[in-house]
Amino acid sequence: MEHNLFLYNSLKRTKQLFKPLHEGHVGMYVCGPTVYGDAHLGHARPAITFDILFRYLRHLGYKVRYVRNITDVGHLEHDADSGEDKIAKKARLEQLEPMEVVQLYLNRYHHDMEALNVLPPSIEPHASGHIIEQIEYVKKILEAGYAYESQGSVYFDVEKYNKDHRYGILSGRNIEDLQNTTRALDGQEEKRNPMDFALWKKASPEHIMHWPSPWSEGFPGWHLECSTMGEKYLGEKFDIHGGGLDLMFPHHECEIAQSVAAQGHEAVNYWIHNNMITIEGKKMGKSYNNFITLEQFFEGSHPLLTQAYSPMVIRFFILQAQYRSTVDFSNDALQAAEKALQKMLDIYRRLQNLLPAEKSTVEVPDFMTQAYEAMDDDLNTPIVIATLFEAGKIINSATDGNAKLNAEDLSRLRLLFDTMLVDLLGIKTGTDEAGADIKPFEGAVDLLMDIRKNAKEQKDWATSDLIRDKLAALGFNVKDTKQGVEWSLN
Template sequence: MQQPVIIYNTLSRSKEEFKPINPPLVGMYVCGPTVYSDVHLGNCRTFISFDIIFRYLSHLGYKVRYVRNVTDAGHLESDADVGEDKIAKKAKLAQVEPMEIVQKYTVGFRQVMEVFNVLPPSIEPTATGHIIEQIEMTRKLLENGYAYEVNGSIYFDVDKYNKEQNYGILSGRNIEDLLNNTRDLDGQEEKRGALDFALWIKAKPEHLMQWPSPWGMGFPGWHLECSAMSNKYLGSHFDIHGGGMDLIPTHHTNEIAQNIAFCGKHPANYWVHTNMLTVNGQKMSKSLGNSFLPHELFTGLHPLLNKGYSPMVVRFFMLQAHYRSTLDFSNEALDASEKGFKRMMAAYDLLEDLSTSDQSTSDIMALKKRCYDAMSDDFNTPIAIAELFEGVRIINSVKAGLETITPEDLEALKQLFNSFLFNIFGLTKDEHAANNVGKVIDLLIDIRNNAKANRDYATSDAIRNKLLEIGYQLKDSKEGTTWSTV
């Protein structure tokens, strides 16, 4: 390993030196998407952030087993274990099988991740693929006395657990504060306590997604799936667990309780959480009309956007804020990122044309150290990017004859830019542009086809016309839709 890595641990609310349980092996679990709708930009930021962590630890020589689940069952409309399953509800409205909804949005999610050049995880398990493991964990929690059955549903007993452990250890809140902010039983009179949560839910006859269990036909609770899958693939105690900060108060808090009640071990050493997105200083939300889907950023088809931006510009933009900081979207910020991205890539292209000398006027080894120091300080991409722009200045100055560089330092500068731009930051260069454009257009064609199927002809026509404006023509036929340049 080149140097120690410091990680901010949500659990301790402080920075800690990263010490893997079994180096060089690293176990990392990140809560993945619930596949009932298009992936939104907040999800993209989270997965891009963990892609950077995955890439950087791998770059340092760690062997990372990265597990990112897919929630394809058990996610109800309310965290209080009431309402319909979101996927089943969508399937009823569309009059299709629930797994058709799962397949459609899983494929869409993976397409978006590929467009953003996010590496696939080592393992991508699904909730429906691990029903047996979830049943067995529920059985063990009942046996250990931390769960109870009511009419075929199994609930976790938070009050009993909290008498022995600190239920709010991750959020830093005590149980009295949590109870004060919870509605009494939230319509679930079966529960003994307002904070109790479902491990297994008895299915009504009309419920579309249900499985046999020792307690009758039912389906797993949302929180249980991650505990079951992390235990299976990473063991009862692993290195890093992460997701968006919105998961801290309920989902991740319940995961910790389940795991300790199940096997007596805290699931992860380090808890890592990404912050939220804002737009012009306001929280991003559908109700405010300021939320973005990825394709809206790529095409500019959003009232708040002046134009579209390439996936790599958007990725570069996201890296210019620390993953624990809020990220504010604005046309001005995206324009600045676009200029910065082009400037960075233009400087990289000059590296092959630089003349060398017998001495260097800049300390390239010190620049390299500062870049690695930034990334090793809680994956501080904005500082690392700022240091790389010092490298851009050196490149431009050498090209203009204002500075000199030795062959050895030039080679070190090439390696530095290659490592950070492409291996660690996951950016792609111009020679990949045609492939990336193709992926984006294929994604937009899928979105347009869905719009047409839903009789949303305004969106369908807008996508076609916008593509035509920038030089890409769509042609519809019985065989499907194809595209070409004009």
């Protein structure tokens, strides 16, 4: 089995065909956020990556059940086995109920995702809502002989599992190296082996979030929720499991071991991992205390930012790199993305304003096939963007009067941009580069353009110039072309 899905060498029509388990239907599970703080740029990348995959699979005609979980219990400070639960810690510091913390940050997360134009998943289950199912899953693993109870907690026996199967099959690690490098944590004497991971933890007296179980009053381990909810909503075998590259080990490795132990077979057909966003070469994240929240990007309120960046700029910035490539944050890179996005939006608007000629004077390549080939080649969004810019050269030339396009070519180009830029890349075209919604202005500005056009026809240059200058003062750029007049927000 190919475990890293580097075989999107084709979803549709090329060398390695993507084959869903149930013809026409795709089950996709993606690790969602742990809701104890505001979403940051590192959260945006997997959300956008799997949004692109979700959009494309549906575009190809698949019926997709997209499950994205919410981790609201059992995500602990140290190795997911010891320390204070992060949500409980936040609740204690802010004097809130744990579920109040969850709801507060989940609301903010949803707001940020909506701003980024990330489609909601089909199902968004909470770990806290599936405690009974997780307990039953632990029972299966115990019955299979791959777990043991110790002082009210239940641990997965990695060494025993590895004798019958292979632990490390996804990440390529072997148990001997892990035994030499895994450190024993304080308070973990109850484990047989430092590599063993918690399936159920007995709660300490001060632990806020806990539930009754056959073993103790406690809470599930972090890895358990995805195995449990994946099976519940997608079945014992499903197509795609995704998440950030940092989750490959140990989280996804533990999921594989759990599913094999409980079911006798692996649950996932294809694994997909997006790479990290870095800052000065380090992963951007809460653990390194070097993260910038999405709200800070949108407001420009972080010391490392020289300006505010709109949600569409953030989305475009992320899509300029293939999802398996590292993206390094910098203001220069974001400013370049902002300029590139503005050029793309200008091209899109010019395309809408072009009038068909009787005959095309330039050859229009089959850009649609090129874009599909890029999407089929492991969701290569940078090539899709490059293809759109190539098409934009013809559109700009036609706008400037240096080329003509007939109705058929114009229709093909409009379909290209509507399909690739809007539907698949998810770029909102009714905004300027600063994220302002320009649609409410369009009717008013178009009316002024008509008045200015009439003034020019009557050689009333004073009125024509006055409208142009007043709009410029308000932040609108008015440009006279051979095709007519076009405008945009500066």
